[in-house]
Amino acid sequence: DPKIIQKPKYLVAVTGSEKILICEQYLGHNAMYWYRQSAKKPLEFMFSYSYQKLMDNQTASSRFQPQSSKKNHLDLQITALKPDDSATYFCASSQDRDNYAEQFFGPGTRLTVL
């Protein structure tokens, strides 16, 4: 069974619209993260959460808003979508927000903005 679930696997959106990317982890981890991978910037850190609290935000745009309704959930809401937002978005988790802890990545959501 997959331990980190990301939904949907593929997503096509039109410019200006809003989408939510879903992430659930069943590893019992306390820290969760979002990363983005695109042709221009290969793996780029976006956010980190620990016990449902935002710990680090490296995304300049407020159009990207993480949402944690449960300890094992970390969704990503993206508003006013732009073609440059096209990328694969990976959710990851680790036991704790520890600089030495292994981060496990989900399968990703590939977003295409037309």
Next chain:
Amino acid sequence: GDSVTQTEGLVTLTEGLPVMLNCTYQSTYSPFLFWYVQHLNEAPKLLLKSFTDNKRPEHQGFHATLHKSSSSFHLQKSSAQLSDSALYYCALSHNAGAKLTFGGGTRLTVRP
């Protein structure tokens, strides 16, 4: 700020030859270094990470040595296999936070 540099974007090898993928880094702190591997259409997975006691990490025939003097953490394997074909990322994290800073990645292709 932190940065990780992987000088080779593409490496093509013949099966059985040694592999060496370069990784150098810059960090204000004393970082931990990682190698992640990403096979086609899959998620990145941890391959190995530096030890706190400077032991050399090894996994699946790969090893890497952290050289603080040269800020390097090159990935090596004595004999490449076809199944090693993948995208390899070097990354670092440090005490100021658990976020991973990745290098640009090296795509390794192993040919028969």
